[in-house]
Amino acid sequence: MHSQSGTTFKFVGGKGVRTTEVLIVPLVAKPRSPMQLVSAVDAVCDDAVSELLEVGAIGEELGHRAHTTRGGAYKRILVVSLGEREKLDCQKVRKAAASAAGWLIAERIAETALWVDGLAASGVEGATAEWAGGMARAGFRFAEHKEPDKKAVEKIRVHVRSSESGHADHTLPQIRDAVTIEAAVNYARRLAHQPANVIHPASLAAEARRLAQQLKLKCTVLETAQLRRMGMNGLVAVGQGAKHGPRLIRLDYRGARDARTTTVLVGKAITFDTGGYSIKPAKGMEGLKFDKCGGVTVLGVMKAAATLKLKCNLVGIIAAAENAISERAYRPGDILKMASGKTVEVISTDAEGRLILADALWYAQKHCQPTALIDLATLTGGVGIALGQAAAGLMSNDDSLAADLGECGRRTHERLWRLPLWEDYRELIKGTDADIKNAAGKQEAHAIVGGMFLKEFVSDDVPWAHLDIASVAITESENAGGGKGATGFGVRLLIEYLRRRIS
Numbered sequence: 001m002h003s004q005s006g007t008t009f010k011f012v013g014g015k016g017v018r019t020t021e022v023l024i025v026p027l028v029a030k031p032r033s034p035m036q037l038v039s040a041v042d043a044v045c046d047d048a049v050s051e052l053l054e055v056g057a058i059g060e061e062l063g064h065r066a067h068t069t070r071g072g073a074y075k076r077i078l079v080v081s082l083g084e085r086e087k088l089d090c091q092k093v094r095k096a097a098a099s100a101a102g103w104l105i106a107e108r109i110a111e112t113a114l115w116v117d118g119l120a121a122s123g124v125e126g127a128t129a130e131w132a133g134g135m136a137r138a139g140f141r142f143a144e145h146k147e148p149d150k151k152a153v154e155k156i157r158v159h160v161r162s163s164e165s166g167h168a169d170h171t172l173p174q175i176r177d178a179v180t181i182e183a184a185v186n187y188a189r190r191l192a193h194q195p196a197n198v199i200h201p202a203s204l205a206a207e208a209r210r211l212a213q214q215l216k217l218k219c220t221v222l223e224t225a226q227l228r229r230m231g232m233n234g235l236v237a238v239g240q241g242a243k244h245g246p247r248l249i250r251l252d253y254r255g256a257r258d259a260r261t262t263t264v265l266v267g268k269a270i271t272f273d274t275g276g277y278s279i280k281p282a283k284g285m286e287g288l289k290f291d292k293c294g295g296v297t298v299l300g301v302m303k304a305a306a307t308l309k310l311k312c313n314l315v316g317i318i319a320a321a322e323n324a325i326s327e328r329a330y331r332p333g334d335i336l337k338m339a340s341g342k343t344v345e346v347i348s349t350d351a352e353g354r355l356i357l358a359d360a361l362w363y364a365q366k367h368c369q370p371t372a373l374i375d376l377a378t379l380t381g382g383v384g385i386a387l388g389q390a391a392a393g394l395m396s397n398d399d400s401l402a403a404d405l406g407e408c409g410r411r412t413h414e415r416l417w418r419l420p421l422w423e424d425y426r427e428l429i430k431g432t433d434a435d436i437k438n439a440a441g442k443q444e445a446h447a448i449v450g451g452m453f454l455k456e457f458v459s460d461d462v463p464w465a466h467l468d469i470a471s472v473a474i475t476e477s478e479n480a481g482g483g484k485g486a487t488g489f490g491v492r493l494l495i496e497y498l499r500r501r502i503s
């Protein structure tokens with residue numbers, strides 16, 4: 001991996017310990033850590049930690065760093081604040097870890113030790129693994145189109161240390177899993193950042209093939225002619241204006257051949273969304289390359305599930321198209337006969353995501369026998385109006401699936417909030433000259449209208465959930481633990497879902 005793609009972290013156990021230059025010590029700031037805990041780490045760094053604590057250098061602010069060059073066998077000690085114990089959760093542990101990772105990267109340190117007693121005593125379940133994941137995430141950098149930074153450290157080795165013998169080795173498998181998942185998150189983020197002249201439906205399909213080959217997955221790609229033959233006119237219409245036509249990409253992972261369950265994920269990948277003839281405003285249009293985030297998250301989940309060798313059956317489907325303007329592009333007013341047989345009047349060519357997803361959901365039900373069907377899409381601006389950046393919108397026809405996903409969202413801090421799909425909203429998509437229309441033509445219940453539209457294409461007896469990730473797939477905030485831009489939202493959430501289904 002090149003430094004343009006950021007920094008990776010390799011966590012190693014306590015055997016064959018040798019002293020590194022730097023010792024990182026995460027500690028809860030309030031209340032003060034117990035004497036016993038502090039004296040254990042003091043023993044290896046000549047009381048440097050208690051000296052920092054005494055002068056109040058640790059700070060109650062989460063991720064605050066206190067630093068000394070007087071550390072016995074270590075040249076430097078870095079105490080990282082976990083803030084208030086009362087308020088601490090997995091996300092805050094990850095943020096503090098990102099602060100430490102940022103410091104290591106800036107200081108160009110290739111090898112470090114991590115004292116994990118403070119994490120183990122933090123009261124947060126799996127805190128050490130969360131920390132490792134937070135560091136791995138923070139190594140993300142999208143700079144492959146820039147001149148390489150020759151001095152950047154590509155890989156940082158982290159020696160896990162603890163006063164309890166065996167603790168470090170014991171947590172290492174969880175740490176490695178967390179790092180594996182985060183590598184898949186960063187893979188999805190990297191793809192998301194690629195501009196539309198690099199990632200278009202054809203090159204996204206090629207990327208999926210590459211991934212499938214690497215992970216020994218089955219990969220199927222349907223192109224325009226086949227899509228047309230199968231009647232998937234929603235996907236065809238949206239993609240027909242672009243030079244690279246639409247693709248339906250399918251990846252199959254079979255980790256539990258005997259199991260009767262198959263989770264099918266469907267991701268929206270509009271590689272660039274001009275809005276079509278219902279054109280978007282120019283301001284911020286460059287950000288519409290991120291309209292493929294649902295699709296790349298599906299690739300990230302496939303990568304993580306296969307690398308972790310999860311004992312589950314998983315199908316990933318990506319509906320890929322570029323919503324372009326040209327003489328071949330579809331128009332407002334067009335009536336499309338979808339694969340399911342339903343007809344749709346196009347009110348807005350910018351409500352294209354639901355058109356491609358509708359056909360992909362139909363395909364999933366017809367060809368993949370899903371026992372759970374979950375779609376992810378940057379579908380509506382309306383979901384951000386409703387929930388802001390704190391949660392993705394969850395809509396579902398199945399209470400138990402919705403509850404499961406909600407719980408996974410709480411655990412991973414990729415939170416979901418359920419919105420209703422009541423019959424009352426059906427009126428908003430009732431067609432004039434066709435069965436239904438793809439937009440209500442007004443602001444009312446914007447995110448829900450998207451869900452209501454998709455529901456038209458899902459059989460009542462298939463447990464289905466729609467995740468509208470439009471407001472959480474990208475962030476403007478620098479301190480979200482890994483910088484601005486794509487978040488890879490959904491990878492950790494869905495891996496948690498798959499793992500909980502197995503155990």
Ligand SMILES: [Zn+2]
Nearest residue numbers: 273350351352
């Ligand atoms: Zn659009």
